[in-house]
Amino acid sequence: MKRLTSKQKGPYCSYCPDKTSRAVYREDGFAGHFACEVHKDDLCSREEARRRAEAAMTIADEQTWGKL
Ligand SMILES: [Zn+2]
Numbered sequence: 001m002k003r004l005t006s007k008q009k010g011p012y013c014s015y016c017p018d019k020t021s022r023a024v025y026r027e028d029g030f031a032g033h034f035a036c037e038v039h040k041d042d043l044c045s046r047e048e049a050r051r052r053a054e055a056a057m058t059i060a061d062e063q064t065w066g067k068l
Pocket of ligand 1: 013014015016021035036037038039
């Protein structure tokens with residue numbers, strides 16, 4: 001997660017229902033989600049879930065290739 005600098009004109013928060021809050025944080029990676037200060041934790045858990053999914057995928061790959 002990256003903190004957007006005040007110089008960067010931030011997009012709106014991906015979690016606020018009304019598009020009024022400017023995002024302060026940006027998810028790592030391509031096409032990331034954005035979050036305002038209030039929704040920082042939401043973005044954090046999103047990244048955490050993605051990391052877990054990626055780790056699970058890697059393990060599944062190893063198991064698949066290990067059987068060959
Ligand atoms: Zn928000």
